[in-house]
Amino acid sequence: MKNYLNATHGLRSWLLTKDHKRIAVMFLIAVLISLMLGGVFAMVLRLELLTPGESFLDAQTYNQMFTHHGVVMTFLFMIPGIPTVFGNFFLPMMVGAPDVAFPRLNLLSFYLLVVGAIIMLVALWFGGVDTGWTFYTPYSTSSESSVALAVFGVFIVGFSSIVTGVNFIVTVHTLRAKNLGWLKLPLFVWAIYATAIIQVLATPVLGMSLLLVAVDHAWGFGIFDPALGGDPILFQHLFWFYSHPAVYIMILPAMGVVSEIVCTFSHNRPASYVLIAISSLGIAFIGFLTWGHHMFVSGMSVFDAGAFGILSMFVGIFSAIKVFTWTATLRRGRIRFTAPLLYFFGFMFLFVFGGMTGIAVATSSLDVHWHDTYFIVAHFHFIMVGGTLTMFLAACHYWFPKMFGRMYHEGWALVGAIGVIFGFIFAFTPQFLLGNWGMPRRYATYPDQFQWLNVTSTAGATILGLGVLVSVVTLVYAAFRGPVAPRNPWGSRGYEWLAPTPPPVHNFDAPLEIKRGPYDYHQPE
Amino acid sequence: MSAPATQHETADETTVRRLGVQFSDLAKQDHAARFGMWVFLASELLLFAGLFALYVAYRIKYPQEFADGVHHNALALGTTNTFVLIISSFTIAYAIHMLRKDRPRVAFWLLITTIALGALFLVFKGIEYSGHFAHGIFPGQLYAFAEMPTDGARMFFTLYFFMTGLHAIHMIVGLGIVIWLAMRVWKGLANARYHTEVEVGALYWHLVDGIWIFLWPLFYLTG
Numbered sequence: 001m002k003n004y005l006n007a008t009h010g011l012r013s014w015l016l017t018k019d020h021k022r023i024a025v026m027f028l029i030a031v032l033i034s035l036m037l038g039g040v041f042a043m044v045l046r047l048e049l050l051t052p053g054e055s056f057l058d059a060q061t062y063n064q065m066f067t068h069h070g071v072v073m074t075f076l077f078m079i080p081g082i083p084t085v086f087g088n089f090f091l092p093m094m095v096g097a098p099d100v101a102f103p104r105l106n107l108l109s110f111y112l113l114v115v116g117a118i119i120m121l122v123a124l125w126f127g128g129v130d131t132g133w134t135f136y137t138p139y140s141t142s143s144e145s146s147v148a149l150a151v152f153g154v155f156i157v158g159f160s161s162i163v164t165g166v167n168f169i170v171t172v173h174t175l176r177a178k179n180l181g182w183l184k185l186p187l188f189v190w191a192i193y194a195t196a197i198i199q200v201l202a203t204p205v206l207g208m209s210l211l212l213v214a215v216d217h218a219w220g221f222g223i224f225d226p227a228l229g230g231d232p233i234l235f236q237h238l239f240w241f242y243s244h245p246a247v248y249i250m251i252l253p254a255m256g257v258v259s260e261i262v263c264t265f266s267h268n269r270p271a272s273y274v275l276i277a278i279s280s281l282g283i284a285f286i287g288f289l290t291w292g293h294h295m296f297v298s299g300m301s302v303f304d305a306g307a308f309g310i311l312s313m314f315v316g317i318f319s320a321i322k323v324f325t326w327t328a329t330l331r332r333g334r335i336r337f338t339a340p341l342l343y344f345f346g347f348m349f350l351f352v353f354g355g356m357t358g359i360a361v362a363t364s365s366l367d368v369h370w371h372d373t374y375f376i377v378a379h380f381h382f383i384m385v386g387g388t389l390t391m392f393l394a395a396c397h398y399w400f401p402k403m404f405g406r407m408y409h410e411g412w413a414l415v416g417a418i419g420v421i422f423g424f425i426f427a428f429t430p431q432f433l434l435g436n437w438g439m440p441r442r443y444a445t446y447p448d449q450f451q452w453l454n455v456t457s458t459a460g461a462t463i464l465g466l467g468v469l470v471s472v473v474t475l476v477y478a479a480f481r482g483p484v485a486p487r488n489p490w491g492s493r494g495y496e497w498l499a500p501t502p503p504p505v506h507n508f509d510a511p512l513e514i515k516r517g518p519y520d521y522h523q524p525e
Numbered sequence: 526m527s528a529p530a531t532q533h534e535t536a537d538e539t540t541v542r543r544l545g546v547q548f549s550d551l552a553k554q555d556h557a558a559r560f561g562m563w564v565f566l567a568s569e570l571l572l573f574a575g576l577f578a579l580y581v582a583y584r585i586k587y588p589q590e591f592a593d594g595v596h597h598n599a600l601a602l603g604t605t606n607t608f609v610l611i612i613s614s615f616t617i618a619y620a621i622h623m624l625r626k627d628r629p630r631v632a633f634w635l636l637i638t639t640i641a642l643g644a645l646f647l648v649f650k651g652i653e654y655s656g657h658f659a660h661g662i663f664p665g666q667l668y669a670f671a672e673m674p675t676d677g678a679r680m681f682f683t684l685y686f687f688m689t690g691l692h693a694i695h696m697i698v699g700l701g702i703v704i705w706l707a708m709r710v711w712k713g714l715a716n717a718r719y720h721t722e723v724e725v726g727a728l729y730w731h732l733v734d735g736i737w738i739f740l741w742p743l744f745y746l747t748g
Contacts, residue, residue: 092547097547098546098547099545099546099547100547101547101557101561102557102561103545103547162565162568165564165568166561166564166565166568167561169561169564170557170560170561170564173557173560174548174553174556174557174560175547175548175557200564200565200567200568201567201568201571202571203568204568204569204571204572204575205571205572205574205575207572208572208573208575208576209575212579212687215664215665215687216665219664219665219666219667220665220666220667221664221665221666221683221687222665222666222679222680222683223579223665223680223683223684223687225665228665228666228668228676228679228680228683229587229675229676229677229679229680230680231582231583231586234579234582237578238575238578238579241575506546
């Protein structure tokens with residue numbers, strides 16, 4: 001059988017491909033490399049923090065290291081992670097299309113990401129950028145390091161994100177199969193669609209703010225420099241106008257994966273399709289109105305802080321709608337316990353815990369106490385990283401048989417999942433306590449009494465790292481040596497499983513005929 | 526001009542040449558192309574929106590200095606440029622109309638006129654910039670304008686250079702696109718039956734024009 005993997009041969013046929021599935025696989029490799037790289041930087045930080053004093057890093061190198069970790073994980077793993085890999089591979093299949101609307105732009109998006117990533121990494125590594133991933137002014141515009149080059153790299157990566165967003169929006173609008181109405185779209189498509197809207201509308205604002213930092217840094221434009229009449233707080237406003245919605249660029253696709261997995265493995269319809277779909281759009285919308293909660297201590301009026309706080313809590317309402325709907329979906333389902341479902345439970349714990357602490361830090365009086373401490377670090381790692389990483393790995397397992405035509409080893413996958421979930425909880429729960437006791441973030445040293453919690457955190461991070469490693473090795477091994485997968489190993493009703501395994505170049509042998517919804521488990525197939 | 530061969534291909538030949546495998550028909554593909562450009566334009570709008578927000582913030586901080594800065598800018602040159610761009614938007618729109626009427630030669634010359642007007646805009650912009658430089662008006666720390674030695678005036682002119690400069694970069698990209706379109710029309714690759722790329726390119730040109738319509742009052746009129 002000819003499929004997308006063996007239809008043509010040679011490196012050139014991959015590097016110049018316009019097939020969304022091959023592009024998705026190339027993105028997968030790029031994103032996994034970023035994850036490994038960011039993980040190594042994280043482990044270096046955690047090892048340094050084993051002891052209260054400076055051990056093998058000086059403070060300057062430590063600053064560079066957490067900048068490397070933040071920039072790589074944010075811009076090269078979490079933002080592109082799920083959309084470029086699984087969005088690319090499965091969004092066209094889920095709408096019954098042979099490809100995305102603009103295949104050449106799709107390939108362009110990949111190379112923009114690669115070029116941007118290389119520029120960024122060169123600037124980070126050789127230029128010693130030490131500003132943190134947020135590039136806050138005035139430090140970023142006065143720092144001696146290669147800030148201008150680094151933000152130029154981020155700008156290019158942002159372009160890649162916009163191109164992908166445009167492509168997905170147009171694909172959903174114009175390439176749905178006959179009879180595939182909006183309310184028959186798989187929930188993953190809704191999630192990627194909502195994400196794409198944020199990518200298109202928020203990324204340019206980040207690009208602009210970073211461009212301003214670059215001209216300030218390189219040519220002394222002084223737009224954010226108080227000495228030249230500028231106001232550094234304005235940078236924070238512009239930056240968070242993007243970077244808060246960017247949190248939803250990371251988490252919405254993860255929520256889409258959750259919806260697919262929970263339905264497939266409970267063999268049940270979502271408790272409410274409409275609520276899950278609408279709450280995605282609700283989060284995408286409200287996410288544009290909450291950026292001020294990052295700036296409660298930057299000199300903000302009490303009224304503004306209150307308004308931003310309340311708007312931020314609305315996100316909690318939409319998220320709770322999802323959490324309750326997913327939980328209700330499990331009820332009276334025929335549950336099949338697999339690694340993806342274990343990741344789902346891990347996601348639920350991390351997301352609910354991270355979300356509840358999110359409500360807490362949205363309260364400005366409390367945030368004043370926790371701001372810039374490890375409490376915030378723990379909060380956003382739980383909700384963003386916990387949510388995105390667990391669902392990225394879950395998606396890797398769930399769709400693996402369709403993507404590569406082989407089955408992974410369930411036992412080893414469960415071992416990896418347990419490592420990831422428990423490692424994560426061990427790594428970041430101590431950080432909530434550390435932050436609440438007053439340990440500030442972004443310092444290489446700390447008072448002695450914080451050591452035992454830091455040691456616990458490092459131990460957890462090690463388990464987390466090993467868990468990811470076990471999962472990746474399990475999957476890479478399965479890609480070459482795993483048993484051949486059937487067309488639909490999970491008995492899913494999703495449209496993507498109707499295609500042959502692995503899918504042929506144009507996805508379906510014949511145009512997809514939509515006779516039922518993507519979650520019609522109550523009807524016989 | 527000799528009539529190129531492709532102008533006389535049949536509807537089926539156009540379809541075979543143009544239709545991507547993912548689309549069922551050309552009409553849908555054309556719709557996708559136009560729609561994609563609209564979505565991209567929304568993104569472009571947000572790119573400038575951040576700058577407009579900055580302008581508002583700094584204008585509230587430095588109201589008098591900004592008003593003085595607007596007065597110092599050459600109203601005549603800025604206004605002339607506004608009309609140059611509006612006319613260029615008209616000529617490119619009319620080029621599409623002429624393509625639809627199956628008059629590609631007229632369309633070609635209208636595109637050439639658009640290019641000439643766009644280039645004229647950049648020439649005027651360059652004259653304006655050199656006038657500023659002559660007075661010592663540079664962005665940021667290089668600012669050395671003796672008449673208005675304030676932080677507010679410096680910020681006004683820094684934003685002026687950044688925003689009009691970014692607009693000029695968009696103009697140059699737009700010119701590249703229109704030159705490419707003119708070549709397509711010359712070769713007969715865009716014709717009465719198939720001219721989506723001209724429409725899509727024109728959308729981008731209109732956006733660049735539209736942004737200038739907002740820059741014009743901010744930097745020339747509201748003194």
